[in-house]
Amino acid sequence: MSDTLLLRDIDEPGLRTLAVYEQRGGYSALRRALAASPQEVLSELEASGLRGRGGAGFQMGKKASFLPHGSMEKYLVCNADESEPGTFKDRELMQKSPHMLIEGMVIAAYAAEVHSSFIYIRGEYVLQADVLEVALAEAREAGYLGEDILGSGHSLSVVLHRGAGAYICGEETGLLDSLEGKRGNPRLKPPFPANQGLYQGPTLINNVETLATVPAIMQMGGAEFAKLGVETSTGTKVVSVSGHVQRPGNYEIELGIPSREIIYGLAGGPPQGHAIKCWFPGGSSAPVLTAEDLDVPYDFESMAKAGSMLGSGAIIVVDDSTPILTVAMKLARFYEHESCGKCTPCREGTNWTVKMLERIESGEATPMDLDIMASVCEHIIGNCLCVLGDAMAMPIGSMIEKFRSEFEAEIEAARARNEQVLAAGRPSVPNVLAPPPGAG
Numbered sequence: 001m002s003d004t005l006l007l008r009d010i011d012e013p014g015l016r017t018l019a020v021y022e023q024r025g026g027y028s029a030l031r032r033a034l035a036a037s038p039q040e041v042l043s044e045l046e047a048s049g050l051r052g053r054g055g056a057g058f059q060m061g062k063k064a065s066f067l068p069h070g071s072m073e074k075y076l077v078c079n080a081d082e083s084e085p086g087t088f089k090d091r092e093l094m095q096k097s098p099h100m101l102i103e104g105m106v107i108a109a110y111a112a113e114v115h116s117s118f119i120y121i122r123g124e125y126v127l128q129a130d131v132l133e134v135a136l137a138e139a140r141e142a143g144y145l146g147e148d149i150l151g152s153g154h155s156l157s158v159v160l161h162r163g164a165g166a167y168i169c170g171e172e173t174g175l176l177d178s179l180e181g182k183r184g185n186p187r188l189k190p191p192f193p194a195n196q197g198l199y200q201g202p203t204l205i206n207n208v209e210t211l212a213t214v215p216a217i218m219q220m221g222g223a224e225f226a227k228l229g230v231e232t233s234t235g236t237k238v239v240s241v242s243g244h245v246q247r248p249g250n251y252e253i254e255l256g257i258p259s260r261e262i263i264y265g266l267a268g269g270p271p272q273g274h275a276i277k278c279w280f281p282g283g284s285s286a287p288v289l290t291a292e293d294l295d296v297p298y299d300f301e302s303m304a305k306a307g308s309m310l311g312s313g314a315i316i317v318v319d320d321s322t323p324i325l326t327v328a329m330k331l332a333r334f335y336e337h338e339s340c341g342k343c344t345p346c347r348e349g350t351n352w353t354v355k356m357l358e359r360i361e362s363g364e365a366t367p368m369d370l371d372i373m374a375s376v377c378e379h380i381i382g383n384c385l386c387v388l389g390d391a392m393a394m395p396i397g398s399m400i401e402k403f404r405s406e407f408e409a410e411i412e413a414a415r416a417r418n419e420q421v422l423a424a425g426r427p428s429v430p431n432v433l434a435p436p437p438g439a440g
């Protein structure tokens with residue numbers, strides 16, 4: 001494994017305090033950035049090739065460069081909603097090293113010439129929000145935030161805003177609506193947030209890990225950072241590994257290493273006596289891969305070529321002790337519940353998928369239901385206002401494709417169970433409509 005950048009000091013006692021963070025070299029990247037011009041800082045970010053760590057994987061420096069220049073009101077928004085199942089890296093970063101995020105935000109805001117920023121943190125992250133509040137106060141007190149930061153003339157305000165726990169508010173435009181005090185519904189794009197985002201102003205939105213990587217880039221230089229990883233997926237990445245592994249947790253890896261090294265080498269593989277049935281490489285929205293794909297390099301392109309995606313960088317491992325129907329059901333119910341209902345393919349499609357999976361479970365389905373379910377998923381993909389519909393349809397579609405025989409066996413088994421119950425005879429049910437004895 002390569003040098004780690006984000007998790008190197010993560011277990012240092014007291015790292016969440018300004019004093020310890022500064023002892024470990026904290027805020028020196030900000031001093032370096034403020035000594036350069038915003039354009040030079042932006043060039044470093046672009047040279048790093050850093051791709052967004054929240055899911056979409058768009059280049060961060062390029063995104064920042066899309067913001068218009070000039071004195072209009074512009075915003076930086078840190079997406080700390082981290083609601084993709086299986087993803088818990090931002091939680092650890094905010095909880096243990098909040099100043100790394102704050103430093104990254106100040107540098108990014110300087111590069112994009114932004115003076116107002118927000119951290120939108122999911123409602124369930126109460127501890128992390130409290131830690132951030134304290135860290136923000138420390139940073140203001142020390143002159144790293146507020147007016148005329150370190151005498152540079154640059155100013156930045158940061159508002160910490162707690163969400164209410166809706167998955168859809170992790171979608172960037174849903175987040176913006178929520179931040180404006182509205183119901184968190186995704187917006188039609190274009191216009192993209194870089195042109196028209198928060199309060200209709202140009203807005204740069206980045207995920208926690210993306211922004212927390214910025215100080216390391218300023219320290220080592222964009223070109224050096226780009227030497228880590230592989231050509232189109234540069235740098236290191238914090239991967240959350242969960243599910244059926246012996247050592248679940250967050251691991252920082254250099255992008256491009258074989259996935260097997262993460263699942264077996266770092267996380268210890270499935271429990272003794274079990275084998276991997278399938279794994280989600282990038283959160284629960286990613287199409288599943290199987291044990292045959294363990295040597296696929298863990299980077300954006302390789303995952304796409306293998307038919308899945310790196311997504312939020314959360315690997316969820318499912319071993320052979322779990323029926324695939326259970327996995328599909330859990331996932332479909334989650335997305336059905338979280339759908340905002342704004343567009344038909346997602347609202348109806350997630351609901352139909354749950355109902356069809358329930359038919360399998362109750363013994364009412366035939367193998368034709370699998371074809372119908374696959375067709376529903378196909379019609380959801382690419383036809384929704386935001387990616388939530390796809391987030392259910394892609395993994396469910398991949399499960400039907402890769403585990404069809406297991407689904408078919410479950411259909412047969414459930415039908416056989418029903419037939420046995422029928423053969424044993426139904427318990428007699430009293431006829432409540434029959435007239436009472438002695439009635440005329």
Ligand code: SF4
Nearest residue numbers: 340341342343346384
């Ligand atoms: Fe809402 Fe789903 Fe449509 Fe997204 S895809 S806008 S969550 S209904």
